[in-house]
Every structure is written in structure tokens, then in C-alpha cells.
Amino acid sequence: MRRSLIPLLRCPLCRRGALIPEATESRRIEFGPLTCEACHHGFPVAEGVVDLGPRDVAPHHALARRAFESTAFARSWRRVVRPALLALGGGRGFGLEDEAALVRGLLNEPQGPILDVGCGTGALLRALSRRTELPPLIGLDVSRAMLEEALNYSREEGVPLSLVRAEAPALPFHDGALGGVAGAAMVGVRMADRWPP
Numbered sequence: 001m002r003r004s005l006i007p008l009l010r011c012p013l014c015r016r017g018a019l020i021p022e023a024t025e026s027r028r029i030e031f032g033p034l035t036c037e038a039c040h041h042g043f044p045v046a047e048g049v050v051d052l053g054p055r056d057v058a059p060h061h062a063l064a065r066r067a068f069e070s071t072a073f074a075r076s077w078r079r080v081v082r083p084a085l086l087a088l089g090g091g092r093g094f095g096l097e098d099e100a101a102l103v104r105g106l107l108n109e110p111q112g113p114i115l116d117v118g119c120g121t122g123a124l125l126r127a128l129s130r131r132t133e134l135p136p137l138i139g140l141d142v143s144r145a146m147l148e149e150a151l152n153y154s155r156e157e158g159v160p161l162s163l164v165r166a167e168a169p170a171l172p173f174h175d176g177a178l179g180g181v182a183g184a185a186m187v188g189v190r191m192a193d194r195w196p197p
Helices: 003-008 059-068 071-090 096-107 123-129 144-157 184-191
Strands: 019-021 034-036 049-051 114-117 137-141 162-165 180-182
Touching: 003 019, 049 144, 059 071, 071 144, 096 123, 096 180, 114 123, 123 137, 123 144, 137 144, 144 162
Parallel strands: 049 162, 114 137, 114 180, 137 162
Antiparallel strands: 019 034
């Protein structure tokens, strides 16, 4: 996680405190806890992923969450599961570059960091990162397995990602901290039958 993005985060428990990293001068925070300045709760950071997610799975989320937490599911997401879901949503494929172009157009000229909610394996983030004039990009997902795959792909492609494990809709960001929010996978499912025009 880029150190410059940490001040945008707020404690997901008390919803008011800023998260403070351990004292370090590096530009990226790879390991160590972030501590809420208000309630003093600590949150782990491992391999650059800030973990603000729930510790337990709610019973009504158990089946879906188990699927998304599966390493096999996460590894098959990009090549098998996602294309199948997009085809179901619109009857024809919706390419990543088309999706990135749609999101870029919808975001217009954001004045702050862009958050991809439900970033999965980070494919959209990596596609958006090719446009250098965009502000910093942050990926958020509740699935550890998906974020691990996002890390693996980002290392292979040499694209450092800022990733946060947390649940939507209660986003762990201070009000007004973001320049734009995308939920591109759902946009892709809903727009596949209309895009490209």
C-alpha cells in the first residue's frame, strides 16, 4: 500500500479514527499493523495488503464467501468464471479493455484516488494503470484469495497495486477522500449487451 494513501483510511470499527502505521520512512507499507488513533484497535498489513475486513463470516454469506475464498476459484476467476458471468449478463463477451475504457469515460477527470470495489484479481486496476494521468488506484475486496491473486498478477506484470481487504458498502475511507469509485465487474455484467455501441 502506498504510504500516501494511508491517511484516506478510517477505522472500520469506530468509523471515526485515522489509521496510523508503525514509524517508517518507506514509500510503501508492506508489513506491520495500522492502529486506530481513536479506539486503538490494530489492523494487520501483510505483503502490502491492508486487512480491514471482518474476522468472521456471517451465516447468510457462508456459501458464497467459501467459494470466493477458495484459491482454485480465485485462480480460475480471470479465465473461466468472469467471462462466463459476463456472457450470461449480456449474451456476448465484454473485454477488459472495453471495460477499462467505459470506466475511464464514466470517471471523467477524477480529482482524487480511484477505488475499485470488488476488485477481485485486480485486472481492471492493472488495465487502468496503463493510463498514467489517472490519480492513484486502490483495489478493495473482501476475499483474501482474490487479493492474493491480484498480488501475484501485479508482481508478474510489474504493476504495484494498493489493496485493501474490507467489506462494502461500509467503505473504510474518510468522507470525501476519493475522487471516484468503480464497481466495474457489475457495470460489465449490466452493460455487456450494450457495449460497444
